[in-house]
Amino acid sequence: MSDTQTSTDSSLAAAVERLAADDPGWLADARRAAWAAYESAALPDRAQHLWRYTDPAKLLPGARALAVPGDSFGELPADYHDGTFEHVAGLAIERDGRLLRAVIDSTIADRGVVVCDIREAAREHEAITRKYFLALTQPEFDKFEALSTALFAGGTFVHVPRGVELDRPLRIAHRIGGDGLLASRSLIVIEENAEATVVFDLSTMTATDAALLHDGLEVHVAQAARLRLVFIQSAGRKLVHAPVIRCRVDRDASLETVTVCMGAGLVKSQQTTELVGKGASVKALGIVFADHRQHVDHHTLQDHLIGHNASDLDYRTVVAQRARSAYTGNLRIGLDGEGATAHQRNHNLLLHDTARADTIPELEILTNDVVCSHAAAVGPLDDEMMHFCFSRGLSPVEAKRLIIAGFLEPVVTRIPGEDLQDRVRTVLATRLAEAS
């Protein structure tokens, strides 16, 4: 560290060793293997579907040094303040990719539910962590997943044992500070016939924090289990955020994801879901709101490895000013996918001529007897809807806000809790007011 001539990569290599020293051997080995994979992997090819709209070089550490995670958090949003477990099953706070504290309702803890930092889990709950950690990431380790695996300072571990049903959400508030490189890996395991709702709420300490966050999450939803997974991202406009979310949904299980992407300057998000059993049901809802010069790129894959199951995706995008959104959605139905139902929709509203949205659906269907649909649209606000609102006395600005809020509302209503829904509505309304 004293040697300023050290190249970033060699200081990162040293960081891998420093982190590995505190990990159990199996995890230390995984880190080192990941670092080797990172070093040997070429940058993704921009001719690929996945990287057509975002330059992968922008996700490299570059001049950024690996940051030491902070240990302060600041005020929690008002909708967390309650002091009871009436509305939440548990509450965790994460700073710079490391879980600082978690408290869960004792009645839930008594039933074996665990919420803790992933590195603590690797020591304290080794059997389960070892079984699932990286199970969905290897062997197709892409360069940036290798990076987050080599360098993760921590992350959230959630384990809900067999048959345990949480009737309130687990909420994880995550704050990012500074302008360094941050890496985090989280793992959620919902065992057979269990049920949970997990809300990740990502923001920055200040509006000018310009960190680069490589953020990996693996999600296992076992047979007949049910998970709702909510991501609310309202970071400052300097953050670079590269989440990779990999989900596996087993027989008769259901997963609903709700993604609300409002902040950060550059977002490159990948979310893949494997349906590996019959009767599985996957729903992916998304809101993307981008303004100023934000660049937001979402990729999804719904992968039906087995048939007789259903996936349904609906991403709604609003792009204003000079912002840019790209959505690439892949629907894959494998050779054994007979009887699968898969729907995908991505609708984009452009509020200004300078805004841009690209939407590219991609279907790979290798078997017959499936039901698939995809719909993509990019356009300005609907003139007839605007006229209808005007005719009832609403001004152009009022009409625009009402129609856009309505466009996003079906996704907002899938966020658990009125307070949290209202916070998202308020942020969206404020941003809309600024953008119009």
Add this chain to the structure above:
Amino acid sequence: MSEETPNPSNGAPSNGTPILEVTDLRVAVDGKEILKGLSLTVNAGETHAIMGRNGSGKSTLSAAIMGHPRYEVTGGSILFEGEDVLAMAVHERARKGIFLSFQYPVALPGVTVSNFLRQAVKAVRSDDVPTKAFRPLVKENMKRLDIPNAFMTRYVNDGFSGGEKKRLEMLQMAMLQPSLAILDETDSGLDIDALKVVSAAINLLRDKGRAQLLITHYQRILRYVEPDFVHVLLGGQIVKSGGPELAQELETRGYEWLETEAA
């Protein structure tokens, strides 16, 4: 809140200025002239019916008064209570007291009926409906128009049947209390119960300070809402005007005789 007297005497304006004065109006859609010099005066307290076949220009008249951007006014004038309507933005027309019940109301997905009504009332009647008065007023009007409570949490016209859409149009009209209500084929395709609801909504608005313009294809609704004047629109102009008996005549004789007369 405003005038109490229902069903005032025919054609008695509350003051000298007509509610609506259309003079030599010419309107084109996609470059094609549809209205070819239409003139019409509607005084306060009057209900007028505009009848005519499909394609005669009936809906064009209502769209032009409300200010739909696809309808280009190429000549003539429209005055509302003496003011130049054509110089007003659409929402200003609504705020002044013009209401159009659309033939095909559009859906606003994600916008609840309750939220929409609240915003519309706030925009149009903020002076006489304080925030607190909104809810009782909606309840009262829903009861009058036989609209179930479940409407309030549904999204505006989203998945509504034809009859439900028309009822919601009538609820908006009842909430906004327009000086000039234009009903563009609101009666089309309604069953008898829905037709009675629509008629009741119109009759509730009939008083000496307001006027209504019923645009219709059929004489059926005029049994429930008796107009003071009936006009026949043909080829973009009013070719005949009369009292309610003209509607009866159209019912029995059809429109052909007017075509011959006009030719």
